[in-house]
Amino acid sequence: QKEVEQDPGPLSVPEGAIVSLNCTYSNSAFQYFMWYRQYSRKGPELLMYTYSSGNKEDGRFTAQVDKSSKYISLFIRDSQPSDSATYLCAVVSGGYNKLIFGAGTRLAVHP
């Protein structure tokens, strides 16, 4: 079983839609959860990170962690074509706090 599972998509939505991106993880010891956005042929950029359970909101983006079900989500409200990218969830693991990534979900927001 992979440590972090993420549906690779692709996910196609119309502009203005609410997007829900999800990941599951296997180790209940994970405490930090990240969401990165990656445009084609670019390095990932950190969108948000959360510690333990709960919600965190930043503009149109909301990150949610449910530790009881080992489920992490990213919601994008009022999606824009500029949101079209690959979204990667990640957990922090190990002594060096290395990041373990999900497969990434490719999102396309069409006008």
Next chain:
Amino acid sequence: GAVVSQHPSRVICKSGTSVKIECRSLDFQATTMFWYRQFPKQSLMLMATSNEGSKATYEQGVEKDKFLINHASLTLSTLTVTSAHPEDSSFYICSARGTGTATEAFFGQGTRLTVV
């Protein structure tokens, strides 16, 4: 967020030659740097973790003699792909984490390596 500069962004080399990729943290001191490899439409696979002044820790299945990592200063790490072969063609990305930052890691722009 903090800035991590990776160079070159693209490189084409002949089979059998070596290629060096640089990763610099521009506005912070990076105690830990990570090197990833990414194949098209796939996720990032961690290759190795390096701490300044120490030997890199390689992930299982990554050849340390082929992918040489040096982290000689708090702002620079290098990855050298030795005796490159076409199967080494990939997108290589570094990330860096600063002192006092347990979680946030900032990524470089990546290097597209093509071995012909």
